[in-house]
Amino acid sequence: MKTLTGKVVSTKMQKTITVAVERKFRHAVYGKVLVRHKKYKVHCEDEKVKEGDVVTIVEVRPIAKDKHFILVKSL
Secondary structure, eight states: OOEEEEEEEEEEETTEEEEEEEEEEEOTTTOOEEEEEEEEEEEOSSOOOOTTOEEEEEEEEEEETTEEEEEEEEO
């Protein structure tokens, strides 16, 4: 199971939030630290999280066409 931590970007859908996960890595040749972002749609039964909250999500079986994560906790 993949566990990720990210920031809530959108709460406009019903029972779904969008979480942006940031990852940093060093370039293989130049050594510069690069930052990449990826957005995930996350299932959220209780709609108590707000935009800007930092949350932990975990990978589960597919819930919808592009929703494969559930909300574990809000930090």
